[in-house]
Amino acid sequence: MARIVVVGGSLGGLRVTEGLYAAGWDGEVVVLSAEEHAPYTRPPLSKAALTAAPDLATLAFKQRPEAGRAEWRYGVSAVSCDLDARTLRLSDGTDLSWDGLVAATGVEARRLPEVVGTGGHVVRTYDDCRALQERLTTGTRLVVLGAGFIGSEIAATAVRLGCEVDVVALDDVPMQAPLGREVGAAIQRRHEREGVRFHLGRGIASFTCGTDATRVTLEDGTKVEGDVLVQAIGSAPATSWLAGNDLDLTDGLVCDNDLRIEGRRGVVAVGDVARFPNPLIDDVPRRVEHWQMPMDTARRAAATLLSDLTAAVVDTAPFAPLPSFWSDQYDLRVQSFGSLAVADRAEVLEGDLDDEAVVGYFRGDDLVGALLLGMPRQMVRVRKMVVAALAQRQECPRDRDAPAAGG
Ligand code: FAD
The missing domain is CATH 3.50.50.60 (FAD/NAD(P)-binding domain)
Known part of the structure; x- marks a missing residue:
């Protein structure tokens, strides 16, 4: 029976596993999880979960029944991988072959160099x-x-x-x-x-x-x-297990728009580790380290694997997910839509930064993202505004790149 191995058993790994079975995969799925715990959500780890002894049961993700069809190996890491031979070496000393591979290994917390100092806490797990x-x-x-x-x-x-x-x-x-x-x-x-x-x-x-x-x-x-x-x-993408395959590992795993790692069939990346071009923004491959992206990339990566490994007919529309994130500090919810990273200026569109505000992020004259400081009731409207602005840019790329009058 054909086998897909998912390396990394957190949000991205879980959702791609569910997505594979939901879309009709009838082979094996083996999920390797370096952590001993069933998949759980990380955002509370720097917020509510720090206020009282954190309870894993309340952090655990709700899983679709399809996730239970996979074989989950907790406390087992991929140590190395040979992409040509389609094999993995695992931390328990065994080897595992695969027909399809998902890299869902996320990022690791960075530490300062030892010459500066050692020790202290990090918060990733x-x-x-x-x-x-x-x-x-x-x-x-x-x-x-x-x-x-x-x-x-x-x-x-x-x-x-x-x-x-x-x-x-x-x-x-x-x-x-x-x-x-x-x-x-x-x-x-x-x-x-x-x-x-x-x-x-x-x-x-x-x-x-x-x-x-x-x-x-x-x-x-x-x-x-x-x-x-x-x-x-900050953090560093967890990619050392893929060293030796002639991949660019400078900043995560470089993917095409279907999330194939460097265009290799049957080999995809999802979540924080995936660096892919998003036509909603531009054609530069970027990583996005926020919660919504493992969900979106998992869906697309599952479809890509099915089309590479079976005769499945899948969505061929460009993959253009809307980047978004939130952060909670005190009673303030900070919520963003679009790509603030590519903006060259920010402008307060509504409200007051010291109270509640909507901030627009622009590249040239184009709105490429927006941030809400508070204002939860404006969320749907602001999201729509960003989606519309990005869609318009996609439809008229030539206008965007045309030289200014007289230029
Ligand atoms: P991860 O969740 O990092 O999971 C990767 C998994 O792979 C880990 O379990 C890791 O141990 C495992 N792994 C790594 N290497 C190997 C290997 N070789 N073999 C096997 N397994 C391996 N996002 C927001 O949008 N809003 C927030 O408020 C927010 N708060 C956050 C707070 C904290 C403290 C943290 C850490 C993250 C927060 N995020 C937030 C980001 C969000 O949690 C991540 O985007 C999301 O967890 C990424 O999911 P992932 O599956 O790609 O990677």
């Missing part, structure tokens, strides 16, 4: 969350390295738990890269009103981290001391 949650009590002095989404969410959760929180980051404002300076500065003010202290725009020269004390020294000599340290400095 349930076990990470549990270890940090046990340390966060009223009066704990928490030092967060990094002011991206996860660092900012952890800071917000910890300060509401009664911790003293210091955030240290190289950027000038929190979430500068994804949201821009003006929005980042407004979110920083919100954190400061809650009592979070920021040390921004300076690199970290070194840090020490013992069981009960941590000290960070910034490049300008400033020292930040605390009891507990979290490294929230």
Whole structure:
């Protein structure tokens, strides 16, 4: 019987497995999961799950019955893969052959180089969350390295738990890269009103981290001391198991628009690790590390595998999912649609950044994304506005690229 192996048993791995069987796959599916737990949702790990002992049962995904037809191997990783021979070497020392392969290995939390310092917490998995949650009590002095989404969410959760929180980051404002300076500065003010202290725009020269004390020294000599340290400095795609196959592993797995890795038939990627061109935005392959993307890519990757491995007739329309994400900090929901990453300017369209607002993100004159700070009732309308603007750009690419009058 033909076999598809799914490497990575989280959101992307689960949804592609369900999608394969739902679309008519009648062969084997084996899911390899490095973690010991059944698939669970990660967004609460930097939010509600940090406020009390996190319960795996409440974090576990609801699964469609089709998922139960697969063989799930927990605590087993793919160590290496030979794409030509179609075999995997597993962490339990066995080999596994496949007819179709899904890379659903996501990303791993980055740590600063050892010469800067070692130790401290990261938050990527349930076990990470549990270890940090046990340390966060009223009066704990928490030092967060990094002011991206996860660092900012952890800071917000910890300060509401009664911790003293210091955030240290190289950027000038929190979430500068994804949201821009003006929005980042407004979110920083919100954190400061809650009592979070920021040390921004300076690199970290070194840090020490013992069981009960941590000290960070910034490049300008400033020292930040605390009891507990979290490294929230970003993530790296988990692709080392595919080394040696002559693939570009610089930033995830480069896919075509059908999610085939470098165009190889029967070999696809989904979720955070997949880097693919999205015609809704442009033809540059990009990764998107947000919850909705594993869902969308899983559906398309399952269809691609079925068409490569069987005679199934599948959707041939270009794959053009709408990027979106949300983040919860205090009582504020930050929600985005479209691609803020490609914008060259942001403009407040409605409201006030220090209260609730809709912010438009533009590339030239084109609206390429929008962000809601609060305003949950405007979500459907803003989403429609972004979808319409992106669809119009897709229909008139020539207008977009035409030289300006007189130019
Ligand atoms: P992952 O969830 O990373 O799963 C990959 C799995 O593959 C892991 O279980 C890993 O252990 C396993 N694996 C890796 N290598 C191997 C191997 N060699 N063999 C076998 N298994 C392997 N998104 C939002 O939109 N909003 C949010 O508010 C939000 N909050 C978040 C908060 C936190 C703390 C985190 C960590 C993420 C958050 N996200 C959020 C992002 C969202 O959770 C991810 O986009 C999503 O989990 C990606 O799913 P995935 O299946 O692609 O990868």
